[in-house]
Amino acid sequence: MRTVRESALDVLRTRGMTTVFGNPGSTELPFLKHFPDDFRYILGLQEAVVVGMADGYALASGTTALVNLHTGPGTGNAMGAILNARANRTPMVVTAGQQVRAMLTMEALLSNPQPTLLPQPAVKWAYEPPRPTDVPPALARAVQLAETPPHGPVFLSLPMDDFDAAVTRAEDQAAQATAAREVEHATAPRPETVRSLADRLKQARNAVLVVGDDVDSSGAWDAVVRLAERGGLPVWSAPASARVSFPHTHPLYRGELPPAIGPLTRALEGHDLVVVIGAQVFRYYPYVPGPYLPEGTELVLVTRDLEDAAKAPVGDAVVADPAATAQALAEHFPAREPAPAPDRRVRVPQAADGALPPGTALAAVVEGAPEDTLWVNESPSNVPQFHEAARISTPGSYLFSAGGGLGFGAAAAVGAQLGAPDRPVVAVLGDGSVHYAVQALWTASAYRLPVTFVVLSNARYAILQWFAQLEHAQGAPGLDIPGLDIPTVAAGYGVSSCRAESAGELTKSVRDATAQREGPVLIDVPVTTELPSL
The missing domain is CATH 3.40.50.1220 (TPP-binding domain)
Structure with missing residues (x-):
């Protein structure tokens, strides 16, 4: 007789979900033991980073991501990233371990007392299967819901003693049949x-x-x-x-x-x-x-x-x-020849001293990046300058967080490189933004992922300084972040790093980083501050 674990793994195989993003805890070990060779486990050092990586992976690959978190505390750590995934309309199945069923009533240590309530309203559906044998069909249903437009994350709480429970042949076959269902989402207009x-x-x-x-x-x-x-x-x-x-x-x-x-x-x-x-x-x-x-x-x-x-x-x-x-x-309009595209090339200064203006820095980054780059952006105050420089004109080439919360960029870039391994991935990050998901640098290094991280450093939360002006909140504390040594931080995580202080040097650094496939590179770029405008 087969176990719940074996049946659940076959459900995931049927759905093509053999990459697991996680940070394991004791309640997850029963699911992960005897981890099969045809599955891939991507370790993140903090749960929000785990979800951020899964987010980037799903968006870059066009598939549904699978996340494994550590009961209630891990889910709590991940909530900001799950909210971003909801805003991004990312198909994602988030699983979390749960205490053994025999100790749930007494709320023993590591029990999640209200597992379906905790992730709300960030998920489309939250569920804890009532019986161990309900775990495989619950996984199959979760995938279908995640993939139903509008796409989004769903959540399953899985008690740790469920996975060694037995399933009958009929129960196993029913779960596999549910997993194999094809649902076409094609709502044609009248x-x-x-x-x-x-x-x-x-x-x-x-x-x-x-x-x-x-x-x-x-x-x-x-x-x-x-x-x-x-x-x-x-x-x-x-x-x-x-x-x-x-x-x-x-x-x-x-x-x-x-x-x-x-x-x-x-x-x-x-x-x-x-x-x-x-x-x-x-x-x-x-x-x-x-x-x-x-x-x-x-x-x-x-x-x-x-x-x-x-x-x-x-x-x-x-x-x-x-x-x-x-x-x-x-089809209701006659075909016509499109007008030729205007020449909008951004010309990059070949020499500059001191901190670069953001537009100059971004033009230099674009100059050094390959044509088929997949861009990830989390430099909120410099979004207009980025688009002016990059002029992206191919689908599936740009990721930014729709949720408004920081921590997406560095993690999503790592996941995007896993999801689109044949494309160069360049992440443009603020020096404030990078620290919301700095642990992603370790994963990039540990898995030798050739992500190029470009950090625009101005020693402040510039986007907040802009909001302070709009909201007449000048003098608010905590908007400056001096003393960050980001190349040293990156080196501590095993990432090759450097500092570029001129446009020409920056272009060369990006060109060299994206040409190699040996592992991640971080380029720190001192920039001036230019606040956005409405």
Whole structure:
């Protein structure tokens, strides 16, 4: 007779989930013992880093990630990263060990007293199987839920004595049949809905598209480009985008909308119809009041997220697959030749002394990086300068956290390199940001992952200094972080590191780091501070 462990491992094999991100505790050892050779365990030194790595892995590979945490304390440590994964719409199954069932009532040490409540509301579903034999089918159900749009993390609490329990042949076969189910998520819009929206686009005086993260993650990139070109529609990125969903070198691209109500509305002035595809309406912060749309402007949202459709403060909504909808809309417009892309190359100074302006530093980084780089960004105050320098124009090439919490960047870059091993991964990090997930450097070193970490060091939380200005909170403490020696910290984790103090030196360092495949490299770059603007 087979055990729960054997049946559960076969469920995971069926779903292609043989990479486990974890930080083991005593309650997880029964699951991990006799770890099979066809599985891969990726160790992180702290649970938030574990989830961040799994997040980057899932987003880069287009698969569902599997996480193994240590009961309640480990889940608590990971909560910020799980919230980021929820905002990123990342398909992820988060498991956590639990005390043996015989000691749960007395809440013995390491019991998680309310395991389904602790991870809420960051997960789509939280569950503790009522019987040991329910563990394999619960895993199968969890994967299906994680992969149902909108994607997101789910949580299972698994008592440690469940894994050696026996399952009958019938129970095992039922679990494997559940795991093998195929569910197709392809909500096509009604033809009359497409026809009506196409007519509105044609009749509008000056329509515009706004594209969001789900265009990239759902495979709608080409369809949206075709729709924009055939309709001659200018395209904005939704505010605070976590992915690039339209080529930034395209002549129809206008940039990223500001993330505040009043400034965003001003940016859309002159447009009488706004069609938003694959984005929330809208990701606002900070609060700058104003009307949600210019007077006389109408909005239609195309989304596969029922929640985004329901919570939009303005406009109509079509709940349907973005790729299918954009493709169907494009068919209502005649084909036309796209205009040539303008020359927007950023010219990099070849010599500079002292701290570099962020734009100069980022242009130098881009100059040294290969064409097919997968970029991970967690330098919040320098996002506009990054996009100006990088001009990303291929799908699946940019990851940023949609959740607003730090700690995603370094960890996600490690996971992204595991998920896309044939692509160079370059992480652009702030010197404040890197310390939220600094343990990720050890994993990169231990697994010899050739991630290039570029740290823009200005000895402060510059994004908070900007918010302090907006919120009239000048004089707030804790916004400066002097005395960080990041290359020495990296060396302590086994990562080769250096400091680049000129544009030319930085370009060469990035070129050398991305050319080698022996392990991670960290490049520390002193930069000046340039606060964003709305």
